[in-house]
Structures are given as structure tokens and as C-alpha cells.
């Protein structure tokens with residue numbers, strides 16, 4: 052303890068105190084917002100003390116309260132509703148609600164009160180709803196204080212120990228006009244004193260009284276109610292454990308009461324009791340009869356000769372949750388249906404409709420046979436002679452086991468007024484059937500079925516409202532919508548539609564529900580042929596957030612022709628993965644991303660720019676020329692590979708010159724170099740190129756065979772293509788030799804600008820390498836020759852093989868007889 056910090060010690064203390072004294076103020080066990088406190092089911096043994104005093108509603112139900120003290124609610128002066136149901140309260144101090152004068156609702160249902168605590172309610176002038184039923188008092192006698200509760204609308208009294216109802220029990224509320232009065236007694240009401248109910252003034256009367264041992268009380272009760280008018284009279288468990296076997300007509304007073312809705316809920320009903328009931332209902336003006344969850348059995352000593360029920364004019368006859376289907380043919384006929392307008396036979400386990408049943412339902416306008424596990428063939432029997440059901444306009448057969456829509460169409464085809472057909476929750480629509488329908492049908496509900504695309508061949512083309520939701524439908528038959536020009540509302544929600552067709556034509560469709568399907572894309576044009584479409588719901592689909600989808604929603608929202616009723620909360624992207632669970636609303640792709648024309652324009656212009664750039668580069672660096680030439684070299688190298696003999700050069704020099712410089716070369720250069728001693732062996736194209744051989748080969752081969760290459764630079768040289776070639780090859784050869792073998796003789800002054808761009812190597816040479824300039828003055832020419840010869844170097848011994856080869860080649864070339872083309876080429880170089 053010593054080591055604990057202070058606040059923890061405090062907490063410990065609190066917990067200790069809580070353990071000792073329950074209901075202390077350490078914590079409030081209720082949820083509260085200041086005006087409403089929910090203390091339901093907190094195992095409270097006392098009313099919490101720390102609740103806000105401004106409370107208007109307090110729910111203390113399902114606790115373990117066993118008593119109420121005078122100050123428990125004294126601070127809640129604004130309280131309107133107090134729920135104390137499902138506790139074990141046996142004692143309430145006098146004056147406990149004295150401060151709660153504004154109370155409207157007070158529930159003490161299911162507690163352990165042993166006396167009617169009438170005095171408590173005296174101050175509650177505004178009380179409207181008071182439930183003190185299901186308590187352990189044996190006398191339901193209301194105290195005189197009740198006469199002051201002028202605003203009371205609903206009063207529930209009684210409990211499992213109430214065994215007798217006395218004349219004055221309800222007298223204090225005689226002058227109060229109630230909406231609802233409920234009385235519960237023990238399972239067998241021992242004594243009903245005549246006149247007890249005659250004071251009642253209520254619209255709804257619920258009697259949870261079992262008369263198993265005292266059936267003669269019922270005529271007394273009904274007699275006390277004679278002349279009164281009820282919206283609803285309900286008997287719960289009228290005969291709880293035994294079937295009524297007597298001949299006495301216990302319902303004889305029914306005809307004197309004005310009852311809108313008569314309900315029998317639970318309890319034992321045999322043929323006898325049902326007949327008595329119906330015979331009296333026949334005579335009364337009961338509009339609706341409800342037989343709910345009753346336990347029906349045939350009487351053993353059935354008197355078949357008894358009067359038939361043929362004149363039961365009812366607005367609604369509801370037979371629901373009855374396990375024994377014999378009730379339908381309770382007196383071996385169906386005549387009791389003959390004057391019923393709305394017939395509900397719900398969850399009655401019947402699985403067969405005899406032929407004569409249909410013929411009795413001539414007045415039925417609305418027939419509901421839901422939840423009966425019926426097969427279609429149980430409904431429609433080929434052996435029956437079907438008469439018309441002339442008045443039937445609504446047929447509901449939801450939640451059965453029907454599989455054939457065709458059979459339903461046969462059955463209903465003789466019902467001229469049928470306009471609504473509800474076949475929810477069956478197994479219809481999976482078959483390939485062709486059906487014919489009664490022409491009035493305008494509403495067809497096939498929700499929760501197992502529809503396949505074939506169903507469209509069977510659907511009526513007259514319907515305006517068609518519900519095919521939640522039915523595993525994967526595809527639509529567009530032809531159907533074309534044919535059904537009446538269709539206004541189409542519900543296709545919660546299916547498996549994967550695709551929205553662009554040619555969906557339906558001229559009058561106004562409402563379309565497509566939510567909860569499996570399609571990812573809607574195109575802009577998808578609903579263009581639905582000109583009347585006004586309302587669309589298409590959320591909860593696995594949307595592919597693409598430009599098409601974006602365009603669709605943008606256009607639809609902007610246009611405002613169609614209202615997207617569930618936009619934007621139900622629309623999420625499913626694809627692409629990085630957009631998963633993003634709301635479609637927030638998916639806004641850029642214009643560039645989506646505008647196809649823009650994309651095309653941009654790519655076209657980019658391509659154009661690239662092409663132009665390429666062309667410029669090519670032009671600038673003469674790339675085609677290089678390509679061509681390189682190609683030639685490769686070809687030529689390939690061709691000349693066989694003749695290559697490496698190492699020694701046959702010529703001392705190869706002279707490359709332009710045609711217009713030929714005179715000078717012959718007269719000066721050649722003359723000087725070949726006439727010195729020993730003479731240089733010089734190669735010039737005019738003389739030394741092998742005729743009959745391709746010019747490029749000649750150039751390459753002779754350059755390769757020459758030790759040096761002399762270029763005679765002049766304007767003409769620069770402009771000559773062949774000279775360019777020669778220069779290029781020399782350049783190629785020079786790769787790795789650093790142009791040591793190249794001698795530049797500048798015959799005419801050439802400026803850098805004159806040189807084509809591709810001669811950038813030559814430009815570099817001219818810049819870096821010393822070149823020989825042919826001087827025009829005679830006296831300086833001598834020096835030129837000395838310089839040239841020194842660069843050419845010493846003359847080496849002659850090589851004979853090349854000459855013999857030349858001779859051989861020449862003879863071959865001339866001997867071949869067709870040298871003209873090749874020869875003409877040989878005469879061309881440097882021109």
C-alpha cells in the first residue's frame with residue numbers, strides 16, 4: 052500500500068466502498084446524454100443516485116430493483132418516461148412519484164407488486180401510458196385515484212395471479228376514454244362478475260384471459276361489451292389448454308358489438324369453436340378476422356350436417372402461423388372464403404390446393420399465400436376445371452418453393468383483373484419457358500429468385516413495374532426491353548450483372564435500379580436509348596475508375612436529366628488497385644489522361660518533332676552519307692577479303708585529287724615524284740585503278756596498298772564525291788594510326804567553311820597537322836618538293852607481285868568482254 056501513488060490508493064478505496072455499499076457515487080453505470088439515461092440490464096439493485104437531474108427519460112428495465120424509495124426519483128422533476136419493467140419490485144414507498152408530475156409513460160410491467168399501488172399515481176395528471184401488468188397482485192381493482200388520470204390513453208393491468216374480475220374493478224376509469232385497455236388474468240379465470248367490463252371505454256381491448264374451466268364467462272363478457280365499438284378486440288389464449296367441446300354458443304353476443312378487427316392469438320381452436328366463432332362473425336359486422344398462431348384441431352365428433360359458413364363477409368381474413376392446414380377446409384369446404392375480399396393464408400403449411408378451393412374465391416381481390424413451401428404444381432392442377440377469379444387483382448405467393456413461372460402464368464391467365472403478382476423468394480426463372488399472361492398485369496415482383504437470362508422469354512410485356520432484384524441474374528435480354536414499351540420501373544439491384552449494354556432500348560423506362568451488381572464500367576452512351584429515364588441507382592458496383600466512367604458520371608451529373616439517387620455515398624472504385632475503396636466522387640483524372648483527341652494530338656506532334664529533329668541531325672552530320680559509305684566499306688571489305696595480302700604496300704603514295712586538278716597532278720606532282728631516282732611508285736586512279744572492278748573496291752584496295760595518301764586539296768576536291776570517299780576511307784584506315792600516313796597538299800587555299808561538316812576529321816587535321824602548301828612562286832616550289840619527299844620517306848625495294856596481279860586483272864577485265872560499266876566507273880573518280 053505504501054508504494055502506491057495517491058490516486059491509485061483513492062481508486063482502491065473507491066472499489067472497496069463499492070463492494071460494501073452498492074449504488075455509491077463512484078461511477079454511474081448508465082449511458083446518459085443529460086436528458087435520456089439508459090440503465091437497461093445493468094444488474095442494478097437500487098436506482099443510481101448520480102444521474103443528471105434534467106432527465107426526461109429513464110430506462111431501468113431488466114435490473115434487480117426490489118424496492119423504490121421515496122427519494123429515488125424525487126430529483127427528476129422533468130421526467131416524462133420511466134421504464135421499470137422486468138425488475139423484482141415488490142415495494143414502492145408511498146409518494147415515490149410525487150415530484151414526477153410530468154410523467155407521461157410509466158411502465159411497471161413484470162415486477163413483483165402484490166397490491167395495486169393506486170395511491171402512487173395520484174399526482175401523475177399527465178400520465179398517458181401506464182403498464183402495471185404482469186405483477187403478483189390477485190385483485191386488479193383500480194383505486195379511486197385512477198379517475199383523476201384524465202389523459203390516460205393506454206392502461207395495462209393484471210397478472211398471473213388474478214383469478215377473478217369484479218364488477219367495480221374498473222369503475223374509476225369509466226369516464227376516461229382510452230385508446231387501449233389490456234387485462235391479463237391467470238390461465239383460468241375463476242370468476243367474472245357481470246358488469247365488470249361494461250364501464251370500459253376504449254378503442255382497443257386486449258384480453259389475455261383463459262376460459263378453459265369457465266367458458267360461460269365469455270357470453271357475460273360479450274354481453275357487457277354489447278353496444279360498444281372497438282377498432283380492435285383481441286383474445287389471447289382464450290382456451291389455453293383444452294379444446295372447447297360444448298354445444299353452448301359462447302360467441303352469441305358477438306353480433307351486438309361493433310368490432311373492426313377481431314383477433315384470436317394463440318390458444319386451442321377446434322372445428323367446433325371455429326364454427327361457433329364464424330357463425331357469429333357472419334352475423335356481426337366484424338370487418339377483419341385474424342387467426343394468428345392458433346392451435347387448430349378437428350373435432351372428433353364432427354357433425355357434418357351442420358350449417359355451412361357461406362356468408363362470411365370480411366374485408367380481411369388472415370390465417371397466419373397455423374401449423375395445421377386443415378383449418379382451411381375446416382368444415383370440409385372452402386365456402387367461408389366466398390365473401391372475403393383480402394385473403395391471407397400465411398405460413399399455414401398447406402401444400403395442395405383442391406380444385407373447389409379456387410371456385411370459392413370469387414370475391415377475393417387480394418390473395419396472399421406466402422410462406423407455405425408450395426410448389427407451382429401444387430397451386431395449378433391440370434385436372435381442375437378452373438373458373439375465373441373475376442375480382443382478383445393482387446396475388447402474392449412469396450417465400451414458397453415454386454420453380455415454374457410458366458405454371459404460374461397458366462394459373463393466373465384466367466384472372467382478368469390481375470395486375471400485381473408478387474413471387475418473391477421462390478426458385479423461379481431458371482427454366483427456359485415461354486409463357487402467356489393475362490393482359491392486365493402491370494406489376495411483377497420476382498425478387499429473391501434464381502433468374503437466368505432465359506426468364507425474359509417468359510416475362511409479360513405489359514408490366515410497368517418489374518422487380519428482378521437479388522436473383523443471381525447475370526445477363527439481360529435486351530430484346531425484352533425493346534418489346535416491353537410499358538415498362539416504367541425496373542429493379543435489378545443485388546444481381547450479378549457484369550455488363551451494361553450500350554444498346555439498351557426501352558422507350559418509357561423512368562426508374563432503374565442497378566445497385567449491388569458486378570459491372571465495373573458504364574459508358575457515356577449506355578442510357579441514351581432510355582429517353583424517359585429520370586431516376587437511377589447504381590451504387591455498390593465494383594467500379595473501374597477509368598476515363599469512361601468519369602465521363603459518364605460527370606456528364607450525368609451535369610446534364611441533370613437523370614437523378615443519381617444514391618450518389619455519392621455508395622460509389623467506390625474497385626479497380627485499378629491503387630484506387631481500391633476510393634470514392635468515385637473523388638476520382639478526378641486529368642484532362643490529358645482522358646481526352647483521346649488531346650492524347651492523339653500530343654503524340655502526333657511529339658512524333659513530328661522527333662522526326663524533324665532526326666532529319667535535322669541527319670542533315671547536319673551527313674548521316675546518310677556515312678551510312679552509305681560504311682555500307683560500301685563493309686561490302687567491299689567483304690568482297691576483297693580474299694585478295695588481302697597483309698603487310699607490305701605496293702605504292703609509296705596514293706594521290707587523291709579532283710578531276711580539275713588532274714593536269715597539275717600529272718605535270719607537277721607525278722612528274723617530280725616518278726622521275727626522281729629512285730622513283731616513287733605512285734598510284735593515281737586514272738592510270739592505276741583496275742578496270743572491271745568496282746570503283747569503291749579500287750579506292751579501298753589502293754589506299755590500303757599505299758604507304759601514304761596524298762590529298763590534293765582544292766575547292767574542287769571538296770566538292771567531289773569520290774574524293775570525299777577517298778578521304779573517308781583514308782580516315783577509316785587512319786583509325787588507330789592517327790593520320791600519320793596522310794599528307795595534305797593544299798593546292799588552293801581552302802577555308803574551314805568550305806569543308807563539308809562531315810569532314811570534321813579533316814578540319815581537325817588542318818587545324819592541328821602541318822600541311823604542305825603549294826606555293827605559286829617558282830623559287831619556293833623547290834622547298835615544297837624537298838618537304839614532300841622527306842615526308843614520303845625513302846624509296847623501298849619494289850614489290851612485283853602487285854604489278855603482275857594488276858596485269859592479270861587487266862587481262863581478265865578486258866578479256867571478259869563486258870567491261871563497259873565498270874570501265875566507265877573507273878574514269879569517273881575525282882570528277
Ligand SMILES: *[C@@H]1O[C@H](CO)[C@@H](O)[C@H](O)[C@H]1NC(C)=O
Pocket residue numbers: 091112113132134135136137156157158180
Ligand atoms: C420498457 O422497457 C422494455 C424493455 O426494455 C421495453 O420492451 C418497453 O417497450 C419499454 N416501455 C416503454 C414505455 O418505453
Ligand SMILES: *[C@@H]1O[C@H](CO)[C@@H](O)[C@H](O)[C@H]1NC(C)=O
Pocket residue numbers: 117139141163
Ligand atoms: C424477488 O424478490 C423476492 C423478495 O421480495 C425474492 O424472494 C426473490 O428471490 C426475488 N426474485 C429474484 C428473481 O430476484
Ligand SMILES: *[C@@H]1O[C@H](CO)[C@@H](O)[C@H](O)[C@H]1NC(C)=O
Pocket residue numbers: 143144145170
Ligand atoms: C399509502 O398511503 C395510502 C393512503 O394514502 C395507504 O392507504 C396505503 O396503505 C399506503 N401504502 C403504503 C405502501 O404505505
Ligand SMILES: *[C@@H]1O[C@H](CO)[C@@H](O)[C@H](O)[C@H]1NC(C)=O
Pocket residue numbers: 108131132155156180
Ligand atoms: C410513451 O409510450 C408510447 C407507447 O409506448 C410511446 O409511443 C411514446 O413515445 C412514449 N413517450 C415517451 C415520452 O417516452
Ligand SMILES: *[C@@H]1O[C@H](CO)[C@@H](O)[C@H](O)[C@H]1NC(C)=O
Pocket residue numbers: 137161162163185186187210211
Ligand atoms: C418476468 O419475466 C421473467 C422473464 O421474462 C419471468 O421469468 C417472470 O416470471 C416474469 N414475472 C412475472 C411476474 O410475470
Ligand SMILES: *[C@@H]1O[C@H](CO)[C@@H](O)[C@H](O)[C@H]1NC(C)=O
Pocket residue numbers: 198222223224225226
Ligand atoms: C363520471 O362522470 C359522471 C358525470 O359527468 C359523474 O357523475 C361520475 O361520478 C363520474 N364517474 C367517475 C368515476 O369519475
Ligand SMILES: *[C@@H]1O[C@H](CO)[C@@H](O)[C@H](O)[C@H]1NC(C)=O
Pocket residue numbers: 352353354355356357
Ligand atoms: C348434428 O346436428 C344435428 C342438427 O343440428 C343434431 O340433431 C345432431 O344431434 C347432431 N349430431 C351430433 C353428433 O352432434
